[in-house]
Amino acid sequence: xxxxxxxxxxxxxxxxxxxxxxxxxxxxxxxxxxxxxxxxxxxxxxxxxxxxxxxxxxxxxxxxxxxxxxxxxxxxxxxxxxxxxxxxxxxxxxxxxxxxxxxxxxxxxxxxxxxxxxxxxxxxxxxxxxxxxxxxxxxxxxxxxxxxxxxxxxxxxxxxxxxxxxxxxxxxxxxxxxxxxxxxxxxxxxxxxxxxxxxxxxxxxxxxxxxxxxxxxxxxxxxxxxxxxxxxxxxxxxxxxxxxxxxxxxxxxxxxxxxxxxxxxxxxxxxxxxxxxxxxxxxxxxxxxxxxxxxxxxxxxxxxxxxxxxxxxxxxxxxxxxxxxxxxxxxxxxxxxxxxxxxxxxxxxxxxxxxxxxxxxxxxxxxxxxxxxxxxxxxxxxxxxxxxxxxxxxxxxxxxxxxxxxxxxxxxxxxxxxxxxxxxxxxxxxxxxxxxxxxxxxxxxxxxxxxxxxxxxxxxxxxxxxxxxxxxxxxxxxxxxxxxxxxxxxxxxxxxxxxxxxxxxxxxxxxxxxxxxxxxxxxxxxxxxxxxxxxxx
Amino acid sequence: xxxxxxxxxxxxxxxxxxxxxxxxxxxxxxxxxxxxxxxxxxxxxxxxxxxxxxxxxxxxxxxxxxxxxxxxxxxxxxxxxxxxxxxxxxxxxxxxxxxxxxxxxxxxxxxxxxxxxxxxxxxxxxxxxxxxxxxxxxxxxxxxxxxxxxxxxxxxxxxxxxxxxxxxxxxxxxxxxxxx
Numbered sequence: 244x245x246x247x248x249x250x251x252x253x254x255x256x257x258x259x260x261x262x263x264x265x266x267x268x269x270x271x272x273x274x275x276x277x278x279x280x281x282x283x284x285x286x287x288x289x290x291x292x293x294x295x296x297x298x299x300x301x302x303x304x305x306x307x308x309x310x311x312x313x314x315x316x317x318x319x320x321x322x323x324x325x326x327x328x329x330x331x332x333x334x335x336x337x338x339x340x341x342x343x344x345x346x347x348x349x350x351x352x353x354x355x356x357x358x359x360x361x362x363x364x365x366x367x368x369x370x371x372x373x374x375x376x377x378x379x380x381x382x383x384x385x386x387x388x389x390x391x392x393x394x395x396x397x398x399x400x401x402x403x404x405x406x407x408x409x410x411x412x413x414x415x416x417x418x419x420x421x422x423x424x425x426x427x428x429x430x431x432x433x434x435x436x437x438x439x440x441x442x443x444x445x446x447x448x449x450x451x452x453x454x455x456x457x458x459x460x461x462x463x464x465x466x467x468x469x470x471x472x473x474x475x476x477x478x479x480x481x482x483x484x485x486x487x488x489x490x491x492x493x494x495x496x497x498x499x500x501x502x503x504x505x506x507x508x509x510x511x512x513x514x515x516x517x518x519x520x521x522x523x524x525x526x527x528x529x530x531x532x533x534x535x536x537x538x539x540x541x542x543x544x545x546x547x548x549x550x551x552x553x554x555x556x557x558x559x560x561x562x563x564x565x566x567x568x569x570x571x572x573x574x575x576x577x578x579x580x581x582x583x584x585x586x587x588x589x590x591x592x593x594x595x596x597x598x599x600x601x602x603x604x605x606x607x608x609x610x611x612x613x614x615x616x617x618x619x620x621x622x623x624x625x626x627x628x629x630x631x632x633x634x635x636x637x638x639x640x641x642x643x644x645x646x647x648x649x650x651x652x653x654x655x656x657x658x659x660x661x662x663x664x665x666x667x668x669x670x671x672x673x674x675x676x677x678x679x680x681x682x683x684x685x686x687x688x689x690x691x692x693x694x695x696x697x698x699x700x701x702x703x704x705x706x707x708x709x710x711x712x713x714x715x716x717x718x719x720x721x722x723x724x725x726x727x728x729x730x731x732x733x734x735x736x737x738x739x740x741x742x743x744x745x746x747x748x749x750x751x752x753x754x755x756x757x758x759x760x761x762x763x764x765x766x767x768x769x770x771x772x773x774x775x776x777x778x779x780x
Numbered sequence: 781x782x783x784x785x786x787x788x789x790x791x792x793x794x795x796x797x798x799x800x801x802x803x804x805x806x807x808x809x810x811x812x813x814x815x816x817x818x819x820x821x822x823x824x825x826x827x828x829x830x831x832x833x834x835x836x837x838x839x840x841x842x843x844x845x846x847x848x849x850x851x852x853x854x855x856x857x858x859x860x861x862x863x864x865x866x867x868x869x870x871x872x873x874x875x876x877x878x879x880x881x882x883x884x885x886x887x888x889x890x891x892x893x894x895x896x897x898x899x900x901x902x903x904x905x906x907x908x909x910x911x912x913x914x915x916x917x918x919x920x921x922x923x924x925x926x927x928x929x930x931x932x933x934x935x936x937x938x939x940x941x942x943x944x945x946x947x948x949x950x951x952x953x954x955x956x957x958x959x960x
Contacts, residue, residue: 426914
């Protein structure tokens, strides 16, 4: 006998799904969430253990293809120079994300109007601002107010900034000499005790899960509160397809448990929060005679316009010890000096820079990202001169949408439940290549000015697809977008997509802050429109 | 009932372990006051590595197979065409070496420590005026209404001014939208 339909069924317990679940549960909705991973115990995270650097390369790799866990799904990535990264568990990729928390900038929502490329968003920065404040409070953000790269705020970050370390100070002084922007990074990492969670201890292992619970992962920040308000979270639940009725409304989802047994979860409204790879995969898997090209895909754009922020790493080496294996791996400082378009540079749009710690001795001793390897007697000099002596600028280039960059379904590869895997087809655009080349040169100048005597560059890092965006874009024109301005599918009035798939353009900043603000806005809309919401009979 | 844990290095026979030691000594020899990896990465350390990463055993066996001959440099040259096996061998040597207590002491690496964040202290960059230098250049965000750099009335040009704004907001004394 089928269950009583949920008011809202959410697919995915990562950041955006958790935000929607908490908001709707607090508003009295009957919320059910299906998550293909499980609950993790942060006592098991490897960051405070001797074999951290070993586990970080396999069990705690950010690539599901390297981890190869049963709860992961494989991603066919033969046709992309950048590998998508994610985590499948309660908390989703917030378990392994770095925690850097910049917002998209006002110009990011108007790139067609002001730069003549791509498309404008149907919403803007100022419309999102109240949601940024609320999500900053809910996640727990540390930061120094007043960054002149952003419009003035009416509300400061709830916690003071984290330390920027010796490396951050060196680069901040250099940027002062150069007259370039820098600012202590906003991070979703506690600098004080906050909301029952402990402060950061600077261990720098944020991407292997935070042992302290200081980093805002939604298994800590949102799910306990949502569950306390009545939300039901079903783990080890792999959704195979979203079902629809003859009227074209979503009726729920068919899912498989860990033993392969099939279930159906009925719902009045379905919310996809499965990231910009998993969400289009599910929409394409949900094709039916009424939706032959996939659910919500009358525009033909489901899975298309994938953006991943091509990423370069510029590493500076300093004579003096900086103890740069410590510090929040979110970021120490950022620079938005070259973020906005200057056509004299030969490309449009720009990139954000984030200065990060540099890792432990295993990372230092093995061949570098740039391919350098030192063995023999000189190995010892190499490790002594590199370990704790580095500062890394990570450069996130804005990725403009291109329909050729897309997610499709594999006809040959499937996950452990036999569900077709996603295939990623992605080429870095010439504009992004020119952009990264320019930014690599400027970041090199930054580190040299800071005193670096050696610079190593990784011009396009393969395992850098942290930011998955754009594969179900929002827009006002149903022929040219998948979702409306409230994240609702144009084609299916009781289907929402609240993850990074909704992005129209990518911005050039880490997107989680913006993703969750948009998700909260969508959830508010669901609450406000609950009596007008079409639901299946 | 007593259970017996499988020895993770049982999959490497004595000859393979000997070859491992010779490769380790070539890659990380004793020099500059540091011991060699062959000396440090003994059975205990190799067990530690393989307990953490049992997936390394198969590529390690392949990298240490006798068919690649007795000469260590020739072995490494051959493994250049087997990057997965070579990477596993390098990782086992490096991880075994740099998780050893004595090696860590010699390189001055105490491990990833828990360090208290003293967020109540004034950050040194404020004392040095580094934030004031950023604020003195004025707002730099691009106003989407004009496409040009934003103009903000009364934007704070020092951190003291910005801090005063926070204080006024906290005390309920700030008015309206500061955007032009």
